[in-house]
Amino acid sequence: xxxxxxxxxxxxxxxxxxxxxxxxxxxxxxxxxxxxxxxxxxxxxxxxxxxxxxxxxxxxxxxxxxxxxxxxxxxxxxxxxxxxxxxxxxxxxxxxxxxxxxxxxxxxxxxxxxxxxxxxxxxxxxxxxxxxxxxxxxxxxxxxxxxxxxxxxxxxxxxxxxxxxxxxxxxxxxxxxxxxxxxxxxxxxxxxxxxxxxxxxxxxxxxxxxxxxxxxxxxxxxxxxxxxxxxxxxxxxxxxxxxxxxxxxxxxxxxxxxxxxxxxxxxxxxxxxxxxxxxxxxxxxxxxxxxxxxxxxxxxxxxxxxxxxxxxxxxxxxxxxxxxxxxxxxxxxxxxxxxxxxxxxxxxxxxxxxxxxxxxxxxxxxxxxxxxxxxxxxxxxxxxxxxxxxxxxxxxxxxxxxxxxxxxxxxxxxxxxxxxxxxxxxxxxxxxxxxxxxxxxxxxxxxxxxxxxxxxxxxxxxxxxxxxxxxxxxxxxxxxxxxxxxxxxxxxxxxxxxxxxxxxxxxxxxxxxxxxxxxxxxxxxxxxxxxxxxxxxxxxxxxxxxxxxxxxxxxxxxxxxxxxxxxxxxxxxxxxxxxxxxxxxxxxxxxxxxxxxxxxxxxxxxxxxxxxxxxxxxxxxxxxxxxxxxxxxxxxxxxxxxxxxxxxxxxxxxxxxxxxxxxxxxxxxxxxxxxxxxxxxxxxxxxxxxxxxxxxxxxxxxxxxxxxxxxxxxxxxxxxxxxxxxxxxxxxxxxxxxxxxxxxxxxxxxxxxxxxxxxxxxxxxxxxxxxxxxxxxxxxxxxxxxxxxxxxxxxxxxxxxxxxxxxxxxxxxxxxxxxxxxxxxxxxxxxxxxxxxxxxxxxxxxxxxxxxxxxxxxxxxxxxxxxxxx
Amino acid sequence: xxxxxxxxxxxxxxxxxxxxxxxxxxxxxxxxxxxxxxxxxxxxxxxxxxxxxxxxxxxxxxxxxxxxxxxxxxxxxxxxxxxxxxxxxxxxxxxxxxxxxxxxxxxxxxxxxxxxxx
Numbered sequence: 001x002x003x004x005x006x007x008x009x010x011x012x013x014x015x016x017x018x019x020x021x022x023x024x025x026x027x028x029x030x031x032x033x034x035x036x037x038x039x040x041x042x043x044x045x046x047x048x049x050x051x052x053x054x055x056x057x058x059x060x061x062x063x064x065x066x067x068x069x070x071x072x073x074x075x076x077x078x079x080x081x082x083x084x085x086x087x088x089x090x091x092x093x094x095x096x097x098x099x100x101x102x103x104x105x106x107x108x109x110x111x112x113x114x115x116x117x118x119x120x121x122x123x124x125x126x127x128x129x130x131x132x133x134x135x136x137x138x139x140x141x142x143x144x145x146x147x148x149x150x151x152x153x154x155x156x157x158x159x160x161x162x163x164x165x166x167x168x169x170x171x172x173x174x175x176x177x178x179x180x181x182x183x184x185x186x187x188x189x190x191x192x193x194x195x196x197x198x199x200x201x202x203x204x205x206x207x208x209x210x211x212x213x214x215x216x217x218x219x220x221x222x223x224x225x226x227x228x229x230x231x232x233x234x235x236x237x238x239x240x241x242x243x244x245x246x247x248x249x250x251x252x253x254x255x256x257x258x259x260x261x262x263x264x265x266x267x268x269x270x271x272x273x274x275x276x277x278x279x280x281x282x283x284x285x286x287x288x289x290x291x292x293x294x295x296x297x298x299x300x301x302x303x304x305x306x307x308x309x310x311x312x313x314x315x316x317x318x319x320x321x322x323x324x325x326x327x328x329x330x331x332x333x334x335x336x337x338x339x340x341x342x343x344x345x346x347x348x349x350x351x352x353x354x355x356x357x358x359x360x361x362x363x364x365x366x367x368x369x370x371x372x373x374x375x376x377x378x379x380x381x382x383x384x385x386x387x388x389x390x391x392x393x394x395x396x397x398x399x400x401x402x403x404x405x406x407x408x409x410x411x412x413x414x415x416x417x418x419x420x421x422x423x424x425x426x427x428x429x430x431x432x433x434x435x436x437x438x439x440x441x442x443x444x445x446x447x448x449x450x451x452x453x454x455x456x457x458x459x460x461x462x463x464x465x466x467x468x469x470x471x472x473x474x475x476x477x478x479x480x481x482x483x484x485x486x487x488x489x490x491x492x493x494x495x496x497x498x499x500x501x502x503x504x505x506x507x508x509x510x511x512x513x514x515x516x517x518x519x520x521x522x523x524x525x526x527x528x529x530x531x532x533x534x535x536x537x538x539x540x541x542x543x544x545x546x547x548x549x550x551x552x553x554x555x556x557x558x559x560x561x562x563x564x565x566x567x568x569x570x571x572x573x574x575x576x577x578x579x580x581x582x583x584x585x586x587x588x589x590x591x592x593x594x595x596x597x598x599x600x601x602x603x604x605x606x607x608x609x610x611x612x613x614x615x616x617x618x619x620x621x622x623x624x625x626x627x628x629x630x631x632x633x634x635x636x637x638x639x640x641x642x643x644x645x646x647x648x649x650x651x652x653x654x655x656x657x658x659x660x661x662x663x664x665x666x667x668x669x670x671x672x673x674x675x676x677x678x679x680x681x682x683x684x685x686x687x688x689x690x691x692x693x694x695x696x697x698x699x700x701x702x703x704x705x706x707x708x709x710x711x712x713x714x715x716x717x718x719x720x721x722x723x724x725x726x727x728x729x730x731x732x733x734x735x736x737x738x739x740x741x742x743x744x745x746x747x748x749x750x751x752x753x754x755x756x757x758x759x760x761x762x763x764x765x766x767x768x769x770x771x772x773x774x775x776x777x778x779x780x781x782x783x784x785x786x787x788x789x790x791x792x793x794x795x796x797x798x799x800x801x802x803x804x805x806x807x808x809x810x811x812x813x814x815x816x817x818x819x820x821x822x823x824x825x826x827x828x829x830x831x832x833x834x835x836x837x838x839x840x841x842x843x844x845x846x847x848x849x850x851x852x853x854x855x856x857x858x859x860x861x862x863x864x865x866x867x868x869x870x
Numbered sequence: 871x872x873x874x875x876x877x878x879x880x881x882x883x884x885x886x887x888x889x890x891x892x893x894x895x896x897x898x899x900x901x902x903x904x905x906x907x908x909x910x911x912x913x914x915x916x917x918x919x920x921x922x923x924x925x926x927x928x929x930x931x932x933x934x935x936x937x938x939x940x941x942x943x944x945x946x947x948x949x950x951x952x953x954x955x956x957x958x959x960x961x962x963x964x965x966x967x968x969x970x971x972x973x974x975x976x977x978x979x980x981x982x983x984x985x986x987x988x
Contacts, residue, residue, distance in 0.1 A: 012951075013924070013928070015951075016900075016901060016924075016951045017924070019900075019948065019949070019950055019951065020900065020901050020902040020950075022948075023900075023902045023950070024902060046920050047919065047920045047921050048921075051921065052920055052921050052924050052925075055921060055924070055925050056924040056925045056927075056928050
């Protein structure tokens with residue numbers, strides 16, 4: 001029955017009762033009683049009309065709903081009376097709930113939601129494995145040759161497809177500048193294997209995917225919108241990629257971002273890559289995605305492929321770089337692999353934060369219920385049911401956490417918006433949405449918070465010593481013992497959780513700092529880098545290529561203010577990229593089945609100077625040796641140490657890619673990525689005119705950023721179709737590669753700071769409350785001659801005790817938490833003593849600060865005033 | 871006053887509904903009439919509590935055993951809320967009556983076994 005129906009019923013009932021009462025009155029009058037007397041007699045016979053009304057109405061109404069509404073009204077009024085408390089509690093809840101909802105939304109979108117592909121449970125990512133004995137867990141890319149064998153011979157997969165992310169230059173067209181784009185090479189059946197259709201146009205066919213076919217390309221929705229104005233007429237038009245023509249055959253849906261989020265276009269791999277790369281067994285460069293046939297398990301599929309790998313390996317024993325087995329991982333795991341652990345750590349951190357928020361609100365409620373003790377005792381004495389009182393308390397908490405949740409939801413929206421803006425590089429960031437599950441999660445969290453904080457508070461006030469409370473309240477000499485104890489326990493827990501968060505944040509922060517201060521082996525200041533590459537199609541000969549870079553570097557070096565400039569295919573911090581196998585001509589041949597490989601880079605002769613990589617022995621490349629005559633190689637220190645132990649490498653020859661090169665110099669070690677140990681590197685001369693794509697580095701002590709535009713002008717003067725991209729200072733380049741770490745550390749530090757503030761507020765609240773309760777006691781003590789310092793010391797100790805207990809508990813629990821985080825740390829132990837000490841000191845300092853104000857205030861009490869206070 | 875109070879007893883649980891239904895068998899009546907009727911018929915032995923009468927009336931109405939309507943009372947110039955028995959209420963009355971009879975007989979058999987044997 002609805003409330004308006006009840007209202008109608010109530011009016012009706014009132015009329016009925018009035019009418020009957022009047023009848024009774026008339027009868028009484030007829031019986032001979034007159035005037036007022038009759039009225040009173042009628043009322044006496046009738047009983048209390050209001051009570052009757054209420055009792056009768058109870059027949060019609062939903063009793064519990066009504067009492068709920070009453071609780072709600074009451075709670076609103078109670079909360080409204082203490083706006084300060086209400087605002088603080090709601091804010092605390094909002095922070096806790098908001099952080100949790102935001103992170104849960106991310107975790108759900110990224111980790112829990114199935115991939116948007118057809119029947120994603122059957123999709124796996126395949127790797128080669130088993131080159132070395134200990135190599136069982138690696139995720140090695142697959143060689144074109146092995147893929148071919150797998151595809152031809154396997155019986156477990158209904159589809160096996162190949163993908164590789166690359167970069168291409170999109171030529172200037174229609175008044176638009178040339179640009180460098182992330183692109184992916186697909187075998188023709190990738191989309192079929194994933195079960196995805198282009199949004200417009202058609203998929204690749206087998207006929208598109210071979211060297212003799214004409215070029216075809218699929219565009220991403222974003223590129224189509226941005227560069228071609230969402231014009232469907234682009235279909236079947238020709239665009240130029242690295243100066244070669246490609247026909248646009250389709251546009252992919254907006255959500256499609258395989259193999260990674262930055263991919264903007266897709267081209268067929270067998271068309272783009274030379275045949276020898278596609279058939280090589282030792283050139284491992286591709287990602288292979290497979291769809292398991294129905295009823296075939298992942299391990300069964302891997303076993304099938306491993307047999308093929310083993311057979312191929314045995315057939316080519318002279319090639320030491322053919323893997324012997326295969327490995328697979330669910331596709332989802334491959335895509336989110338790196339982000340999974342940090343996300344879960346962050347989720348645990350937000351859970352801690354929420355728990356702290358709940359504890360804090362519970363603490364505030366306990367304090368309030370202590371203040372309302374007299375009221376509650378009176379209500380209990382007048383027959384207020386225990387359940388009703390708890391219900392009321394829960395309703396209050398529900399109101400608090402619901403408003404907190406609503407506010408938190410707004411915070412979560414803002415946080416997610418910010419996240420999508422700043423971390424669009426994150427895998428699956430596009431699948432993060434608010435949806436039904438997130439809504440349910442939010443409601444669940446709100447209810448849980450209300451129950452948690454409400455029940456703690458309710459049980460704290462459920463003691464039956466009504467009389468005691470009434471007595472005590474009439475003249476309180478010292479605060480009742482029970483409640484401060486409960487509050488101290490809550491505080492201990494809160495402090496403990498804060499310590500865990502602080503230690504987690506401290507560890508991440510320190511490891512991030514270590515990471516950023518790791519010596520890269522080259523200059524990181526005053527250096528700017530720019531990515532550029534010349535298309536083979538327009539620079540077909542080695543001489544043209546070598547000349548281009550000669551001219552470019554010459555003109556760049558001539559710019560006023562440039563201290564040095566150089567060019568290399570890969571600079572430190574840009575990743576592993578390429579390694580080559582090599583042999584040392586002067587050494588005896590290695591036994592069959594073993595081989596050597598090292599990172600390989602092409603560099604111009606002044607690159608080492610420009611990057612500040614020291615030449616330890618020998619010299620750099622001879623500028624006079626060009627093209628085929630460029631037969632020199634420079635090696636890194638660790639290369640020399642590893643492959644020429646106890647001998648002088650200078651003058652020896654390396655044989656790689658079928659050519660001999662003489663070692664002319666040894667340079668210092670560099671790290672290919674921040675956080676990785678230096679690996680051996682072989683540098684070949686750019687003057688050979690082989691390599692076409694790389695990074696220009698410019699060093700200037702007068703702000704290298706200023707050269708971004710002049711250099712781009714030079715490049716476009718030399719070739720107006722050449723895009724320059726990724727203009728980054730060395731610091732920015734390294735910053736990008738530590739984005740994850742800095743992001744995680746920043747978030748965790750934010751959470752830890754918040755929880756520290758919450759714990760401090762809690763501590764301050766409890767101390768102020770205890771001090772207020774003890775006003776009379778302290779007054780008596782002071783009046784009897786206690787020194788103010790003594791009072792202060794006692795109060796301080798009282799307040800610090802829960803903080804110290806909490807610290808101990810938290811430190812103990814952090815041992816476990818640190819273990820969980822081990823994978824996220826760089827060069828520090830989970831038990832880093834400095835971090836533990838710093839956290840303990842910070843916490844104690846904050847706790848002391850939170851306690852000192854109430855303690856000081858207590859010690860300043862004027863005894864006379866204190867004694868009169870009640 | 872004291873004497874009167876002693877003579878009046880509370881109703882047995884659950885019998886009020888039956889009494890109301892039985893009263894309405896004579897025709898529609900308003901709450902006051904129903905209360906007065908039960909009181910008078912039992913020679914003031916059963917004291918009607920308004921506090922239970924009205925909830926009972928409304929309970930019966932909610933269950934659909936009686937229907938209620940505002941009508942002008944024939945003897946007085948005022949509107950009263952008249953309750954009348956519905957067909958469903960009639961059935962209910964028969965059922966409760968037979969139940970009560972069985973109950974009374976059962977009680978009687980325990981209380982006065984000799985009388986039964988005679």
